[in-house]
Amino acid sequence: MLRKNCRVCGKASYSASEHRSWLCPYCNTDLAKEKTMDVNSIELAQADEQSLAKLGLKNKSTRGKT
Numbered sequence: 001m002l003r004k005n006c007r008v009c010g011k012a013s014y015s016a017s018e019h020r021s022w023l024c025p026y027c028n029t030d031l032a033k034e035k036t037m038d039v040n041s042i043e044l045a046q047a048d049e050q051s052l053a054k055l056g057l058k059n060k061s062t063r064g065k066t
Ligand SMILES: [Zn+2]
Pocket: 006, 007, 008, 009, 010, 011, 024, 025, 026, 027, 028, 029
């Protein structure tokens, strides 16, 4: 399963395969040029992003001052 993010409305659309034309189901923007992402890999990427935020790794510099 593949996924693309619409640059106009920011929503994700899913498809079983990459078609020549891929229209956003929400705003009908042509997503053909958007990056195709594997659903599983993007889920992992998001989870990783969230865990990093929870650990406070992104605010390391601010924390170091105290
Ligand atoms: Zn859209």
